[in-house]
Amino acid sequence: MPVIKVEGLSKVFGKNVKQALKLLGEGKTKEEVLKQTGSTVGVNRASFEVEAGEIFVIMGLSGSGKSTLVRLLNRLIDPTEGHVYIDNEDLATMDKKDLRRVRRTKMSMVFQKFALFPYRSILENAEYGLEIQGIAKEERSKKAKASLELVGLGNYLEQYPSQLSGGMQQRVGLARALANDPEVMLMDEAFSALDPLIRKEMQDELLDLQETMKKTIIFITHDLDEALRIGDKIALMKDGSIVQVGSPEEILMNPANDYVEKFVEDVDRSKVLTAYNIMKRPETVNIDKHGPRVALERMQKEGISSIYVTDSKRNLKGYVTADDASTALRNDVTSLMSIMKTDAPTVTQDTLMNAIFEISHNSPVPIPVVEDGKLLGIIVRGAVISALAGQSEVNLTHA
């Protein structure tokens, strides 16, 4: 069940709004509309759904309309056309009183430049959303304290925002948004003003918090690395339109058009792709049924120099090299057990490419991908390199 459903949401700034909408309907671009009507298209018929507990990243360069789009979601900017459903209520058409109720209880927002109130203490800042609901002092400060503790600022209650570093200020922003216990959090370039190391730390922390809180988060960013790192789903925007929505892998491996392709060209794939994406079905022999002869035959047939050994339940036991197998045959050894080696380093299907790269460099055999003891696939060194180069066929049907 989607928590948020956006349908045909548009925002046109300026005059001739009706004409501009008509032109957009005819498929005219933002620039053509500007030329013909003098109106600027902020968002052009955006439609998407956000599932509960998902981090939905809206990503685009400056001027792509992403900040306008997020402000349409809580109606800081009134939409020109279209609908925003949250729990089946249409935000775009509700009256001011209902809008306030939704803003107070269902959505809260984290801002790029933190937007903390400088004349309020950290605790009072975190209390703001509760205070305007008229919640009693005692209860609101209890809730605000709890959410400040969640972000690790339990000891800074009486400080003022100017006394904190940027990263800490944004934690306050996060705590203020969490204090209302909203279903949906809108994060507008929340980490963009922070320096890279702090940014990464905050991303990790957000992911940690998300593990336990399971909020629905709509995260705006211009940084593709950030989008790929934290997004469950990514929507790419250009000129006010959403050009592609998909999982990070889909965006990366199957760019919908030239624009997206150009965007992802520079991405460090090693930080996104996992073992799952590049593993191959392994050739194996069964330790209970087969001996060195079968192992050697299979290796010769496939043109490989080693083969993995499993039991009947596909539990990985080890591997056998072609040299060892032929020596064993000459010496009439019939069991694989005695010639099997077990020193192959293993990875899981979620291991990132950059980690695999290190391992594959030092491993004499293809790397087995193992989950709960079972052999799922193998990764050959060539696959790692071609995936990093962005040329491989990869597996995108993630479970």
Added chain:
Amino acid sequence: MLNFMENIEELPLASWVSDFTGWISDSFAFLFDPIKNQFGDGLEDFADMLAAVPPVIVILIVAVLAFFLSGKRFGLAAFSIVGLLLVWNQGLWEELMLSFSLVLVASLLSVIIGVPIGILMSKSKTAESIITPVLDFMQTMPAFVYLIPAVAFFSIGMVPGIFASLIFATPPTVRFTNLGIRQVSEELVEAAEAFGSTGAQKLFKVELPMAKTTIMAGINQTVMLALSMVVIASMIGAPGLGREVLSSLQRADVGTGFVAGLGIVILAIIIDRFTQSFSLKKGTSI
């Protein structure tokens, strides 16, 4: 051809204004008279009351306030004590209190009227475009001119002085309130809205606190302008230090005039530092 103005009759602008003022004075007499009488009486009572407080007590209170308002430093307190003692010594204490009550009441009224108008201006473009030229007019018209209708409406004394001071001194408060609220960063206003603030909550919990320093700077200017009206208003019979200055001017008495002027300067400095400290106090560095 170049003298075409000779053929055009002079517009009777002056008599229009006179007629208009006379009409207002007559038609709103029911409003002006009670203001003149009751408000005027109250004002005099207030001034008398201030003047009746023993000077030592006033000086002590001012000194203690100065000490705390200036962040527990002695400079302003010491200056206040010396300055006020000097005024007392010169036999101008009662005049000082009269002037102070005039400034206080005029400034308070200016703030009460000015801040809401400033808020209105900040919220509405239309209001801003109407009020701005009016403010320009009010500030550029020589202050003396306001004395004439003031006398027409309220005859002479403190009340017309306060009326003239209101017109002359309110604009900075209005302007700075408008400016202060408009300067509140977009993101903070958005934050207030995004959490579901009502218009009033946004104003009182975010915009006014953020604009406080700017508004206080405007109020400080208003108070200073009101003080400068003390001398001018003495021309229509407002009592106080201004009257001393005026009478020494008429008698070409440099000494007395200077002493009375010095009293105004001392009052001005104390009031200025007091209002400034209000705006700087609690101002967390931004």
